[in-house]
Every structure is written in C-alpha cells, then in structure tokens.
Amino acid sequence: MTTSISVRDLWKVYGPNPERIVGSPDALLSRSELRRKTGCTAAVRDVSFDVAEGEVFVVMGLSGSGKSTLVRCMTRLVEPTAGSVSIQGEDILHADASRLREIRRSKFSMVFQHFGLLPHRRVVDNVAFGLEINGMRRDQRHARAQEVIELVGLQGYEQAYPAQLSGGMQQRVGLARALASDPAVMFFDEPFSALDPLIRRDMQTEVIRLHNEVGKTMVFITHDIHEALRLGDRIAIMRDGGIVQVGTPEELIAQPADDYVANFVLDFPKSHVLTLRWIARPATSDDELRGPELPATMVVRDAARTILDAAGPVRVVDGGQLIGVVSTEEVLAVIAGVHA
Amino acid sequence: MPRLRNLGRGWILTASIVVFVVFRTVWSGHWNFPLDRATLTPFHTWLGSLMDSVDANRTSNPLMANIVEVLRTAISNFVTMLQQLISEPAPNASYPFIGWLGVIAIVGWVVYATANWRVALLAMVGFYAFGALGFWTESMDTLALVIASVVIALLIGIPLGVLAGLFPRVEQVLTPFLDFAQVMPTFVYLMPVALFFLIGPASATIVTLIYAVPPALRITAVAIREVPIVTVEAGTSLGTTRWQLLRKVQLPQAKRTIVVGVNQTIMAALSMVTIAALIDAPGLGQVVVSSLQKLDVGTSFQAGLAIVVMAIVLDRATTAAAERVERESTGHESRRQWRRPLLAVGFVGVLIAVYLSHTYLVAAQFQGEGSIGVPIANATQTAADWVQLHWGAATSAYTDWVSTWFLNPLQNALVNAPWFVTAAVVLVWACTFGGRRLALVAAGLIAVLVGTGLWSDSMVTLAATFFAAAITVIIGVLLGAWMGRSTIVDRIVRPVLDAGQVLPAFVYLVPFLGLFGATRFTAILAAVVYAAPASVKLIADGVRGVPETIREAAVSAGASTWQQIVKVELPTARHAIALATNQGLIYVLAMVVVGGLVGAGGLGYLVVAGFAQSSLRGKGMAAGLAIVVLGILIDRITQAASRPRERAEIGATH
Ligand SMILES: Nc1ncnc2c1ncn2[C@@H]1O[C@H](COP(=O)(O)OP(=O)(O)O)[C@@H](O)[C@H]1O
Numbered sequence A: 001m002t003t004s005i006s007v008r009d010l011w012k013v014y015g016p017n018p019e020r021i022v023g024s025p026d027a028l029l030s031r032s033e034l035r036r037k038t039g040c041t042a043a044v045r046d047v048s049f050d051v052a053e054g055e056v057f058v059v060m061g062l063s064g065s066g067k068s069t070l071v072r073c074m075t076r077l078v079e080p081t082a083g084s085v086s087i088q089g090e091d092i093l094h095a096d097a098s099r100l101r102e103i104r105r106s107k108f109s110m111v112f113q114h115f116g117l118l119p120h121r122r123v124v125d126n127v128a129f130g131l132e133i134n135g136m137r138r139d140q141r142h143a144r145a146q147e148v149i150e151l152v153g154l155q156g157y158e159q160a161y162p163a164q165l166s167g168g169m170q171q172r173v174g175l176a177r178a179l180a181s182d183p184a185v186m187f188f189d190e191p192f193s194a195l196d197p198l199i200r201r202d203m204q205t206e207v208i209r210l211h212n213e214v215g216k217t218m219v220f221i222t223h224d225i226h227e228a229l230r231l232g233d234r235i236a237i238m239r240d241g242g243i244v245q246v247g248t249p250e251e252l253i254a255q256p257a258d259d260y261v262a263n264f265v266l267d268f269p270k271s272h273v274l275t276l277r278w279i280a281r282p283a284t285s286d287d288e289l290r291g292p293e294l295p296a297t298m299v300v301r302d303a304a305r306t307i308l309d310a311a312g313p314v315r316v317v318d319g320g321q322l323i324g325v326v327s328t329e330e331v332l333a334v335i336a337g338v339h340a
Numbered sequence B: 001m002p003r004l005r006n007l008g009r010g011w012i013l014t015a016s017i018v019v020f021v022v023f024r025t026v027w028s029g030h031w032n033f034p035l036d037r038a039t040l041t042p043f044h045t046w047l048g049s050l051m052d053s054v055d056a057n058r059t060s061n062p063l064m065a066n067i068v069e070v071l072r073t074a075i076s077n078f079v080t081m082l083q084q085l086i087s088e089p090a091p092n093a094s095y096p097f098i099g100w101l102g103v104i105a106i107v108g109w110v111v112y113a114t115a116n117w118r119v120a121l122l123a124m125v126g127f128y129a130f131g132a133l134g135f136w137t138e139s140m141d142t143l144a145l146v147i148a149s150v151v152i153a154l155l156i157g158i159p160l161g162v163l164a165g166l167f168p169r170v171e172q173v174l175t176p177f178l179d180f181a182q183v184m185p186t187f188v189y190l191m192p193v194a195l196f197f198l199i200g201p202a203s204a205t206i207v208t209l210i211y212a213v214p215p216a217l218r219i220t221a222v223a224i225r226e227v228p229i230v231t232v233e234a235g236t237s238l239g240t241t242r243w244q245l246l247r248k249v250q251l252p253q254a255k256r257t258i259v260v261g262v263n264q265t266i267m268a269a270l271s272m273v274t275i276a277a278l279i280d281a282p283g284l285g286q287v288v289v290s291s292l293q294k295l296d297v298g299t300s301f302q303a304g305l306a307i308v309v310m311a312i313v314l315d316r317a318t319t320a321a322a323e324r325v326e327r328e329s330t331g332h333e334s335r336r337q338w339r340r341p342l343l344a345v346g347f348v349g350v351l352i353a354v355y356l357s358h359t360y361l362v363a364a365q366f367q368g369e370g371s372i373g374v375p376i377a378n379a380t381q382t383a384a385d386w387v388q389l390h391w392g393a394a395t396s397a398y399t400d401w402v403s404t405w406f407l408n409p410l411q412n413a414l415v416n417a418p419w420f421v422t423a424a425v426v427l428v429w430a431c432t433f434g435g436r437r438l439a440l441v442a443a444g445l446i447a448v449l450v451g452t453g454l455w456s457d458s459m460v461t462l463a464a465t466f467f468a469a470a471i472t473v474i475i476g477v478l479l480g481a482w483m484g485r486s487t488i489v490d491r492i493v494r495p496v497l498d499a500g501q502v503l504p505a506f507v508y509l510v511p512f513l514g515l516f517g518a519t520r521f522t523a524i525l526a527a528v529v530y531a532a533p534a535s536v537k538l539i540a541d542g543v544r545g546v547p548e549t550i551r552e553a554a555v556s557a558g559a560s561t562w563q564q565i566v567k568v569e570l571p572t573a574r575h576a577i578a579l580a581t582n583q584g585l586i587y588v589l590a591m592v593v594v595g596g597l598v599g600a601g602g603l604g605y606l607v608v609a610g611f612a613q614s615s616l617r618g619k620g621m622a623a624g625l626a627i628v629v630l631g632i633l634i635d636r637i638t639q640a641a642s643r644p645r646e647r648a649e650i651g652a653t654h
C-alpha cells in the first residue's frame, strides 16, 4: 500500500511567540499547564501519522481536542507552528502561495461542518465554483458539475439556492463541490454534526457509497464514535491536541490504550466490530474440537448464531491454522459488554 | 487598609460634588474667566490673523495653490455639473438640462429598478411635492449636493472599508480618525473647512464627506468581517487567489450590508448638506437657516417639510433597495417575467420625458410651484402666532419655572465656580473611571479649554448639555424600559424613533422655535428630541436583552413589576444605560451648539457670530475648538464610566 498522506511532528500553538514553545521543556507540559505558564494554547501537539492511498482515516475526539486545527494545518488554512505534512509525496508546508493554490485546486478538497456554501450562488454554480476559479469554461464546468450533482443524488436541484435546501441536501452540495475537481484526497471536518441523526446516517451511507465508487483517500473528522467506527478503516483518537491511539475499529475496542479511549467505546455494541480473533481462547484438553469451524475475521455478531447453536466450542481458524476456540460464554460476554 | 481603594464610586462622586458646591459658594465669581461677547483674547486675535493669512496666501502658497485649490475646483466643477443637469441653468441656457418632468421620470424608473413600484410611486409623489411645496430648485440643489457627496463618500469609504475589513492593521489606523469625526459636533468643522476651501458647494461637499465617509467605511468593514468564516475557508480550500476570494466570496455576501451602509451615508449626507447652508451650500438648508434667523416659523416649516420629504424618500428607496438585494441574492425574489420588458418600456418613457423636459417650458419649469407650500407656510405661521399669543404666557411661565429651579442654578454653579475647582472635580471623575491615564488626558484637554479663553461660555454650553442630556436619559429609561418589556409598545414606538433618526438635525429646531421663540429652550428641546431616539433604543435593547432566566428568577421570588424593573432589569441593563448616557451627551452637545442659530448662548452662538462677522471669526474658531474639547472630554469620561468594572477587585481583598 502506498502512503498518501504523511504527517510528522506537527504542532500548532496559538498565543504570543508560539515558536519558542516547540522543542523547549515547556513542550512537555500539559495543555492547561502550558496555558497557565506561557499564555499559549497548544491546539495540536506533536502529531504524527500516515494515511494510505484509498484509506478512510478518521480523527475523533471531544470538542476542543484540536481536530479542526489538525485538518486545517494539513490543508494550510491554518499555518502550523512546526512539523511537516506531505500529501501525494509533496511537501505542503513549503509550498509557496501559488503552488499551494495549485495543490488546492487539483489535489485535495474539503467538506465543512457548516457547509460553507455561497448563499448568492445557485447549486450548480456552488458545485462548479472550484472549477470556475481554476478558469474552466462555463459550459465545461457546468457539464462536470452536472456529473457530480448526479453522483450525490441532487439532480433536479441545480437551479435552487442553498437557502432553499434542507441541511442534508446542502451538505450534498458541499460534497459535490469537493468532488468536482476530482481530487486525490478529501478532508471532512465534522461534515454531518449539524444534521439530524437520521439524515446523518443517510449521509454516512452516502460517503461509504462514494468511497466505494470513487475510491479516494479520505480524512474524516468527527466527535461521534459511531460515525468513526462506521466509516473508518483506521481511527486516530485525539485528546488535548495529541493523538492518544491510532488503530482499526477492532483494535480500539479490543485494546483501548487508556481509560479515555475505553470510555469512548464503552457504549458501542462490541459484537458489531470485534472479530472472533479477539475473543478466541486457547483450546484446552477438555474442549471437544469436533464442532464447526469459523474464520478468525468473522464479526462476533455474525458468528453468534452458529456458536450458540453448536453443542461444544467452535474452532477459530486463520488461514487454515487453528488459533483457538470460542464457546457460548465468550460470545455472551461480548454481547453483554463485559469483555475487557 | 485594603478597603480604602474599594471605596464606592458613588461615595467619591458625591464627595466631589459636595466639595464643589462648598468651594463654588465660597469663591463664587472668582477665577472664572468671564468674557464679554465682543471682547477678544490675544489667542482669538492671533487665530483671526492666522485665518487672514490663509486667505491672503491662497494663490501664492504652493500647498494651497496646488492641492487645496485643485481639489476645490474639481469638486466645485463636479457639483456645478450636477446642478446644471437638474437645478441651475448653465450660463448660456435659461433652464437646467433636465426639467422637473424628466427628473421625476428618472427617479421613478431608478427606484423601480433598484427597489419596487410602491416605493417608486412614493418617490415620484415626493419629488412632485418638492415643487408643490415651492422649492423645486432648492430641492434639486440639495439633491445635487447629496449626490456629489455620496458618490465621493462611497468612492472613498467602500474601498477603505474593504481594506479595513480585510486587514485589522488598517482598521487600527483608521479607527481613531473615524471616532474623532463622529464625536466631533458637525457644526465645528464648517469654519475650518470653509477657511481653506472657501464658502460654497466645494466646502459643503467636503464637510459632508467628513460626516458621511465614516458610516460608509465602518459598515463596509463590518460587512466584510461578518462574512461567515467557513465560506472564506471553503473558498480558500478550493484554491482562490486573494482577489477571487474578495470578488466571488466576500463582496457578494457583504453586498446587502454595504447597501445598508449606502443608506446611512445618504442620510448622513442629507443631514450635513442642510447644515452646510451656514457656509453657503445652496439648497433647502439655506431657506431654513435664513428663515430661522428671521424667526420666520412659516417658511422654515415649509422648507423643513421639504427636507423631511426628501429624507423619507431617500431612506425608503435605499432601504427597499437593500431588501431587494437581500431577496434576490438568496433566491427568495422570484424574478417576475414582465419586469424586464416593463423596465425597457419605462426606459423609453424616461427618455421621452427627459426630451420633453429639455424642450418644452411646461415640462422644464415646475408648474404651480408652491401651490401647497404657501398655504402650509401661512397656516403654520398663523398657528405659531396664535400659540405665541395665547400660550405665550403659559410657556414662558413654564420656562421660567424650569429656569429658576433647574437650569439657572446649574448654569450659575458651573459659570461662577473658579475654573480650578471645576477642573479638579473633572480630574477626580476621570481618575475614578479611567485611572491615571484618563486623568492625564483630561488635564490636557482642560488646559486647552482654558487656553481658548472661553471657559465661561463653555460652562454655559455644558450646563445646557447636562440639562438636555439628563432629560434625554430620563426619557430613555422610562420609554426604553417600557419598550423593552412590551413588544407591542416596541413595535409602535420604534418606527417613530427610526424616522426621527433619519431627519436632518436642523429641522428639529423649527417646531420648538414656534413654541418657545428664540430662547435656549428651543435649542435644549430640539437637542432632546434629536438625541432621544438613540438613547431610547439603546436602553430598550438593553432591557430586552436581560436574560429570561434572570427575569423568571425574580418573578418566582415574588418580585412585583416595579421591583422587577428597578431591582432586576435596569441594573442588569446598566451597561446599556451608561452607553445611552454617553450617546445622549454627544448628540445633545452637537445639537445644543446648533441652537446658537436661534438665540441659545454659549459656544454655539460664538460659532454662528464668527460666520456672520469677520472680526469675530478668530473667536468663532476658538469656540469650535472648545466644543471639540468638550466633546472629547465628555465622550472619554462617560465611555470609561460605562465600561464594566474589573471583577478582580472583589476577589482581591480576600
Ligand atoms: N484561532 C485560535 N486562536 C486561539 N485558540 C484557538 C484558535 N482556534 C482554536 N483554538 C483552540 O485550540 C483548541 C482546539 O480547537 P479545535 O481545533 O477547534 O478543536 P475541535 O475541532 O476538536 O473542537 C481549542 O482549545 C481552541 O480553543
């Protein structure tokens, strides 16, 4: 897998003389201590991660944990204090103004929490906006806009103004606008937080569908663990500006790095995410190994029926090799939420 | 004694007033700089000769000849061009290029195109009324000046406003100038501007610019800044250049607010253009000024009415235009299909009307000029005479009573007290509210005031200002609290206040002149009426803004309505009340000095006298300076007083 985005040692400090903080002993202080001592807020502290080509990378954390600042540093809507960001092999932080514009026009695009639509433009002209500023001819950009409008299911609303659309539809316009320039990478900053729960689910489904259709690298910010687990190939949990843990949904649930992460995933139905690999125990001599055989990658929820129906423990295999057994107790423990 | 520092402000203020009263009684009439009206101090003579030398070097001084004169000629030509278009005949013609029919047709078409047909109709009727009131030419002169000033004001104000909105640095640099221009009573920069640019349309335009550019600039800056940040980010993230961002994202969204700014600019311009009559600006203002000075209530009312009509037409037209921009730009205005053809047909009609008014006498010269104006003037004069005759005794008994019990004691106290006693009180207040820095500023300002040699007249003006401001604030609290508590009252009163704020300051003098004649009460009451709308609205908004939970807590604790108002709402809204006091004082000062025109004494009278008699113009200039100093002093101290106090003080003693 090739790396699409690489973030190294990224810092964003707000306040007087922010450069002096990074690399000094103060950098080790907690966010609130730093604030008390220097008057500076470390919105993003020493963040590093990689995102693979085509991956959906979710950044999740409570409000104020620095998610928006992180994503804005990656797109340089906010100038980072220190560190490096490269997208598709290009160093973003050292691009000059015109190169940066070039990159923004072609390589990545962004979807915003409050949509950021231009109220004085019709849907089609909002969608075509990025193409327009890139100097594309009117008929061409409208043709392209029409394609993406259909892609996000907004046909028929081309001539409407944003104020005439519901929140969900407005965000579809935002999606279409971000898709129009066919970028390699898409950034989403809590795009669905302002929407009703039902609409939010629809939109998540929409993003999953789009991801399957257009296969872009996505960096998705959210404060909603369900959204994170639903969409993310991998999830980074942020707290006070730093990343606490990065991992697949399964890894976060099975092995939360600390109580903070554990608390996030507490209410989540683990059986929906955990695979048999995580609950299999070594077979003992008491176990009869004649029951059914299931793959280690199967989610507990899907395996439950078989296991509960089986007379004895079920064998869990990975690539033809036995890695352990699972019996009714383990399944019930996961469903009841007592699994560690 | 950690508590000493926290002695209540109320205690300090009361003590300083007691001390003041004691010393002013003991030393009454000493060290108080009385100055005869005709007497000049060396400073006045010096100012006068300085002004003479400016006059004398108009052509020889390179700065004057190359910059001031060039500017003056350019503006003058611009105004003359507009005048020859609609109001004054060109030298070789006997009528302006476009006659009344053409003007009314153009107005109707333009207002229909930018607003809607109802307002267009109102505008056409209004313009017709100018002629019917008897002032077609004067109205067109005023309009020409307004157009010239507004065009220039917007050319300066909008680009600077955009810069200020984009770059906080620019805003920081501009703010002190804007503050100064807005605090300064309009009256005082007439003379200095006229000194350099001579009396006439050029000076009138420039003084109007000083007054009308700040709102245009400020509102444009706000408009740019309040564009939602997320749209700016969205634009940037798509790779806009700075220029593209401005043109395609920021300006379109700021447009609606900028049009509101245009409205404010036009209203400011109209207000100032009428006052500029004092430096010989042509138009309706001249009629008002000359009839005010002749105490001719009928004619001043007649001309005042024309100004009111113009204010209403301009305000309604631009407000409706702003609403249209709003609706159109967000798709709420369904573009009617017949609008375009109708505009095209209308345009042909306008061309025909302009041609007719250019060619035929009946369409060029207003027919039946004054047909309703003259009867109105006569009726008003009759009414005023009747009031003077029958109520004269009553009004003068009333004014005597107010004089004896309030105004005279206040004025005597300020005028007779030794200057340093008054100064000491001011310094203590400045120090209490704004700390050592403000006290230093205040000391400097007081020194300048003493230096003008017009201490005594300043105190007369100050007394009138305090008195009028006190009435204004009382009205503000009563009406404001009522409006803040009752939506119905608010809905009825607010439009009246809005209308009151739109009218040029001048016209307020007219009705009171009819009631009180040439006395200081005319000035004081005009000042109250002029200042009240702003104060009332501020307090109403403050009371309305009291959080519902606080109100509910009081009600559930069993507070009566009166207790709610006095113990909960007014204290919670005290910041708004302080602000209303500040604004009230500034507005009142501006108007009290205009009252110099109709017999009020003090600094305003000296400014007017400076216009009238060239031997007194040095003194008039000094009076202008004194007014500015008073204005800044009042503004700084009341602003400091209205700032919320530091929380830390409370915790510090524990
Ligand atoms: N422009 C700014 N100036 C100062 N502090 C800021 C600024 N923007 C964000 N912060 C601070 O940085 C922290 C992270 O904010 P943000 O990135 O918006 O968090 P999130 O998106 O996770 O809610 C917060 O404590 C916030 O107060």
Ligand SMILES: [Mg+2]
Binding pocket: A067, A068, A069, A190
């Ligand atoms: Mg955020």
